[in-house]
Amino acid sequence: xxxxxxxxxxxxxxxxxxxxxxxxxxxxxxxxxxxxxxxxxxxxxxxxxxxxxxxxxxxxxxxxxxxxxxxxxxxxxxxxxxxxxxxxxxxxxxxxxxxxxxxxxxxxxxxxxxxxxxxxxxxxxxxxxxxxxxxxxxxxxxxxxxxxxxxxxxxxxxxxxxxxxxxxxxxxxxxxxxxxxxxxxxxxxxxxxxxxxxxxxxxxxxxxxxxxxxxxxxxxxxxxxxxxxxxxxxxxxxxxxxxxxxxxxxxxxxxxxxxxxxxxxxxxxxxxxxxxxxxxxxxxxxxxxxxxxxxxxxxxxxxxxxxxxx
Numbered sequence: 001x002x003x004x005x006x007x008x009x010x011x012x013x014x015x016x017x018x019x020x021x022x023x024x025x026x027x028x029x030x031x032x033x034x035x036x037x038x039x040x041x042x043x044x045x046x047x048x049x050x051x052x053x054x055x056x057x058x059x060x061x062x063x064x065x066x067x068x069x070x071x072x073x074x075x076x077x078x079x080x081x082x083x084x085x086x087x088x089x090x091x092x093x094x095x096x097x098x099x100x101x102x103x104x105x106x107x108x109x110x111x112x113x114x115x116x117x118x119x120x121x122x123x124x125x126x127x128x129x130x131x132x133x134x135x136x137x138x139x140x141x142x143x144x145x146x147x148x149x150x151x152x153x154x155x156x157x158x159x160x161x162x163x164x165x166x167x168x169x170x171x172x173x174x175x176x177x178x179x180x181x182x183x184x185x186x187x188x189x190x191x192x193x194x195x196x197x198x199x200x201x202x203x204x205x206x207x208x209x210x211x212x213x214x215x216x217x218x219x220x221x222x223x224x225x226x227x228x229x230x231x232x233x234x235x236x237x238x239x240x241x242x243x244x245x246x247x248x249x250x251x252x253x254x255x256x257x258x259x260x261x262x263x264x265x266x267x268x269x270x271x272x273x274x275x276x277x278x279x280x281x282x283x284x285x286x287x288x289x290x291x292x293x294x295x296x297x298x299x300x301x302x303x304x305x306x307x308x309x310x
Contacts, residue, residue: 030055031072031091033101033111034125038078039203039229042257043103047125048073051100072096077111079104079227088114097121105129106174112140126251129179150250150272151183157270158221158248159191165220167195168245170210170234172202172226180225180250202226207234215243227252231269232261239265246270 032051035044055071063069075091077084084107091099092114098121102108108127115122116137124132124142128150133142158167167188171181178199188195196217200210211234214222222238222245224231231249238245239262246268253271262269 026066027068027070028098029070029072029096031075031096031099031101033075033077033084033087033091033099033107034103035079035107036073036076038080040079040103040227040252042228042255043126043252044076046255047101047103050125075099075101077102077104077107079107081106081110084108084111085114087111092118092120099123101125102127104174105132105179108132112137116140128251144251145274147180147250148183151180152187153272154223154248154250155184155187155191158188158223159193162221163191163193166218167193168198168214168217168219168222169195170198170200170222170224170226172230173199174202174226178225181223184223184225200230202230204230205233207237210234211237211241211243214238214245215241219243219245221246221248223248225250228255228258229261232258232266235269236262236265248272 032048034047035041036048037044051071051073055069059069075087077087079102084102084104087102088099088111097119099111099115100123102111102124103126105127108122108124109129109132112122112124112132112135116139119139121139122137122141124140124144126144127142128144128147130146130148133140133146158165169181169185169188171178181197185195185197196214196219198210198213200207207230215238222234224234224247226249231247231253235247235258238247248270250271251273253269254273258266258269
């Protein structure tokens, strides 16, 4: 979905809320729910800044006289399912009717059940697990592509450019972290590629056993489904161990915090992401206000990390 389509979706949702009220002149509150703290907080900051820019744009685009959109950013779920459910319960109790979020699929899914019961409109920014929108919810939308889109891009790239290489497919056992590698693994095996399938524990600081096995097995390409902290650590520790492998991951690598964690070892790391938003004419004004931020467009492609950061 393009930036323009996402903007129209949000505007349509807001207008439906405004027009359903007997009094148009009012402040309309929208909640932003996502990881403002925790291991994915850097992505939460990107989401917060993008949402604030969208609110400014919508307010300037011509709402009914006296109506103003106000963004609430006090709904921190830290990408924790239980905390996300608590956030959703609080927002519905407060009477919020539109929630932008959540980020992690493991948070969006339990929260969406609560929003659905309260008839709250939910627009998820980056929850990419296919099952999120396959459950028949009528007020739940997403503006980012599904995992099975970017997984196909990654698998096709590996088969096309690294046929016969020693492959590993890794996951952190989370909802998104496990689902993405599972989908990547299937076309690789169908193409006759043999993969080492391995899980690890998210949140740890050192992965010596995992890195040692990758090196011992002579792994050349490691696809990892996880978040930027763990991937950055694995990339760094693999380089220190001279494991000589290329890491391919998914869209949570769209933050410069990976460089802070892995340093020069991050060079050459690949990840799937939506096409370059700076080339999307429909979102030029927003991109100009958010220089350096990542905004969604349609489909997926593959980027080399150093090239994106240049």
